[in-house]
Amino acid sequence: MNLSLPSSLSVKDGHLFCGGADCVELAEKFGTPLYVTDEVHIVENFRRYEAALKQYTDKVQLLYAAKANENPVIMQTLAAEGAGADVFSLGEMQAALDSGMPAEKLLFNGSSKTEAALRAAIEKGIKISVDSVDELRQIDLITREMQKTVKIGFRCNPEIDVPTHPKIATGIKNSKFGIPAEMILDAYREALSMEFVEPVGMHCHIGSQILEVEPFGIACGVIMKV
Known part of the structure; x- marks a missing residue:
């Protein structure tokens, strides 16, 4: 069997090398299991x-x-x-x-941000990717209390099918992640009315282990239309 290895890996005299280091020697020195990063x-x-x-x-x-x-x-x-x-x-x-x-x-980022984490992000000046309208309103309450402005983006759910396992597809219809594309404009308008919230961008994540380029192009097309 022929193996296709990343450029950082090679085999010499039956030993696997990572970044020029003999993995057998590393295992003998540090024990296993062992994580090696180049x-x-x-x-x-x-x-x-x-x-x-x-x-x-x-x-x-x-x-x-x-x-x-x-x-x-x-x-x-x-x-x-x-x-x-x-x-x-x-x-x-x-x-x-x-x-x-x-x-x-x-x-x-994320769909389950705690209030403590939101407060920390706002305090430190970290941008927030808003995952829902409810979260946007929570951010509004916190920023008004703290009297601090926060920059936000909206996580858009493009509601498209992708060639991956349904459990790790995050941009399909009825996914818990993100705001449906048709609701983004209303969320943006609501954000504009908030004193300490500054909308600056969009975010999209359609899933993992997607090995084809086409779904990403489709998702970009949805965002461009928004």
């Missing part, structure tokens, strides 16, 4: 992704999904490259800040 490969991926987007616009800010791996070294490495972070909790928020990522490069 810093160079992470940086290369980040730069390649950023360069691809910058072919079309200079307004590019990549946000690392902190839920993927909160390892401080990984987050510090990405912070040094200029990355921000997509955070889902107070813990992820603090991990991103501790890594050197400035608050203005963070986006607080």
Whole structure:
């Protein structure tokens, strides 16, 4: 069987190497199970992704999904490259800040934000991706109490079918995630009437393990129409 390995992995004399390090030797030294991360490969991926987007616009800010791996070294490495972070909790928020990522490069996301986490995001000047109209109204109450302005985006549910398992499809009709596309404009108008809420963008996430490009193009089309 022929294996297709990422560029950071190789096999020599029956041993797997990661970033030039012999994984057998690492296992013998540190024990197993063992997680091995190639810093160079992470940086290369980040730069390649950023360069691809910058072919079309200079307004590019990549946000690392902190839920993927909160390892401080990984987050510090990405912070040094200029990355921000997509955070889902107070813990992820603090991990991103501790890594050197400035608050203005963070986006607080998720469908189950606690009041404490919302207050922390507002206090620190972190942008919030609003997941529902109820959440928008909660943010309005908090900002009026705190007398602090917060920048927000709206998570749009494009309500499209995607080629992945239904349990990890987040942009389908009746999904609990996001505001349906046809309701975004009303939510935006409501936000404009709020003294300390500043709408600045849109957000969309349609699912995981999607291996085709077409669904992302369809989702972008929905957002552009909004």
